[in-house]
Amino acid sequence: DQQVKQNSPSLSVQEGRISILNCDYTNSMFDYFLWYKKYPAEGPTFLISISSIKDKNEDGRFTVFLNKSAKHLSLHIVPSQPGDSAVYFCAANDMRFGAGTRLTVKP
Amino acid sequence: DVKVTQSSRYLVKRTGEKVFLECVQDMDHENMFWYRQDPGLGLRLIYFSYDVKMKEKGDIPEGYSVSREKKERFSLILESASTNQTSMYLCASSLFAVRGEQYFGPGTRLTVT
Numbered sequence: 001d002q003q004v005k006q007n008s009p010s011l012s013v014q015e016g017r018i019s020i021l022n023c024d025y026t027n028s029m030f031d032y033f034l035w036y037k038k039y040p041a042e043g044p045t046f047l048i049s050i051s052s053i054k055d056k057n058e059d060g061r062f063t064v065f066l067n068k069s070a071k072h073l074s075l076h077i078v079p080s081q082p083g084d085s086a087v088y089f090c091a092a093n094d095m096r097f098g099a100g101t102r103l104t105v106k107p
Numbered sequence: 108d109v110k111v112t113q114s115s116r117y118l119v120k121r122t123g124e125k126v127f128l129e130c131v132q133d134m135d136h137e138n139m140f141w142y143r144q145d146p147g148l149g150l151r152l153i154y155f156s157y158d159v160k161m162k163e164k165g166d167i168p169e170g171y172s173v174s175r176e177k178k179e180r181f182s183l184i185l186e187s188a189s190t191n192q193t194s195m196y197l198c199a200s201s202l203f204a205v206r207g208e209q210y211f212g213p214g215t216r217l218t219v220t
Binding site: 002004006009031032036041043045046051089091095096098099100 | 116142199205206211
C-alpha cells in the first residue's frame with residue numbers, strides 16, 4: 001500500500017514556463033516531506049524539503065507547497081530549464097517514496 | 108564532498124546464487140538504508156540501520172538480509188537470488204533517521220537470470 005503517491009508518471013513543459021509536480025500522501029502522521037531529483041545512472045539527490053509546521057518553502061527556482069488538510073504537496077519550478085529534465089521523487093519522513101514523475105523540459 | 112559508493116554498477120547473477128551488495132559512506136552518518144527501485148513503484152525500503160550492528164526491516168525485507176559491522180559500511184545480502192529480485196538497488200545514508208535528507212549512491216543494476 002503506497003502511502004505516498006505521485007499520480008502523474010510524466011510531465012512535459014516548455015523551457016521558461018512553470019513546472020508543477022504533485023504528490024499525495026495518506027498517513028496524517030507524516031510531518032516532514034522531501035523532494036529528490038534523479039538523473040539517469042545516478043542516485044537521487046536532495047532538492048528541497050518542508051516541515052508540516054509550514055505551508056511553503058522556497059529555494060531559488062524551486063518552491064514546495066504543503067496542504068495538510070488535503071494531504072497534498074506540490075513542487076513548483078519557475079522558470080523551468082532543460083537541465084531540470086529528470087525524475088522527481090516525493091518522500092515522507094517515514095522513508096516512504098512516491099513512484100516518481102519524469103519531467104521533460106523542452107527547449 | 109559527501110560520498111556514498113556502491114561496489115558495483117552492474118551485476119549479473121544466476122538464480123540461487125548468494126549475492127552481496129556493498130555500500131560505503133564517508134560522512135560518519137549513523138543511518139544507512141537499502142532501497143530497490145522498480146518502474147511504477149518508486150523506491151521501496153528493504154532495510155535500514157541506525158547504528159552499527161543494528162538493523163530494522165523496511166517494507167519489503169523478504170529474501171534479503173543486511174550486515175553492518177562498521178559504521179561506514181552497510182551490506183545487502185540476497186541469500187538465494189531469484190528473478191523477481193532483478194532491480195536497481197540504491198544505498199543511502201543520513202544524519203537524521205526520519206527528518207533529514209538522504210545521500211544516495213549511484214545504484215547497482217542487478218540482473219538475476
